[in-house]
Amino acid sequence: MTGFPDFGRDKETWYRDGFDKVYEVGWLNVFGPRLVETVGRERVLSTPAHRVEELPNGCVLLMTWPTAADFASDEARLAQARAHAHLRPDLDFETVLRTLRERSAMLAPVEPRFHPDMAPLLSRVVDRTPSHERQRTISGLNAWQPPEPEEWRPADAALPPDVDDPERALEHYGTLAEHLVALLHTKVPSVFDETPESLTDVDFYFWRENFPRSRLRENIEAHAVPAIGAYLGEVLVRNLGGRWIPRQKLEEAQVRVGSRVWLPFVRARHYMASRQALLDYSLTRLYRVAARHRP
Known part of the structure; x- marks a missing residue:
């Protein structure tokens, strides 16, 4: 009732x-x-x-x-x-x-017609919705379109590396990515795989937990954002043949994939702004767009 x-x-x-x-x-x-x-x-x-x-x-x-x-x-x-x-x-x-x-x-039943990039994630969001709200949720998500990722620049406008030891910088990004694995491995076992599917699993976990609101903001900024950004970058490198362009400031670090360079740490900060931002700035969506711009 x-x-x-x-x-x-x-x-x-x-x-x-x-x-x-x-x-x-x-x-x-x-x-x-x-x-x-x-x-x-x-x-x-x-x-x-x-x-x-x-x-x-x-x-x-x-x-x-x-x-x-x-x-x-x-x-x-x-x-x-x-x-x-x-x-x-x-x-x-x-x-x-x-x-x-x-x-x-x-x-009344509503046929899901989700954006193809987001369908695997949104289907899981719907499954978590109370039954009396589910059809309305499907209608809303059918109408919703994920924003085009803005955390990129043309490859010919990439910032050059400005670190003294690039190898050490790459090791640092790897360590940050491992922090996310350590945080999520029991709840999201696929996080070990660093695949596109693991990004969707991570997206859903953070959405389900309403992570941006259920955790302290200072901890999110200090620990979660760097770990998420590094993990996203590592997935781009491993699966799309991306290449890190290290910078002293994390938010300036880039991953080159084809004709674009992506800013994974900037994406992570946008992503952790709110529960809705977890969908608007999903890791899954950025990966899918990056894959389409790979040569």
Whole structure:
């Protein structure tokens, strides 16, 4: 039932009043003795419904429709609205029915048509969505288009290396990437593989955990962003034949893939800004675009 168990009331009111009235009527209901007496036993027993049965302990069982499988059909919603309006004469039948029909519309199947780059990730996002919100979520994600990655420049505009020891810089990037592996390896075993698929697994983990909001911002900036940026860069190097162009400042470090150089640490900072940013600036999306620009 929508709003169960507090039905929009604050905790103090909920604890004080309990189930003091019929806030919702579902397909199958069992009303306790106190609620039955509050509403009126005669009124409860005369509810227009498929089945109304008085139980030995004073409870009343009420079934609005014969089967649960089609609870969202218009006929079942009509029966549900009639029962609710009967038990709550203060409610307007048409308003109750309209609300129920809106809920049914939200449950109508919607065919996923996600952006191809994002489909594997968004399918998992949908799977984590509560069932009563799932179809609306699919509709929203069908309409959403991931922004074009902006963390790149043409290869002929790449910043030149400015470090004294390039090999040591590359080792540093590798160490930072290993920090992400150490952080995620139990929850995201594929992180060891450094593949495009592991990027999607990482994206989903951070989204599921709402990492940008569930962790301290200073720790994200100091540890997560460098580790994510280095890991993304290593995946570009390993899978797309990319080449690091090391810089003293991490945010200036680049990975050349074909005619573009990518800025993985800048991407990581954008990525960790919010939960929505995890989708807008996903690691998966940048990789897919980079792959298309590989010679």
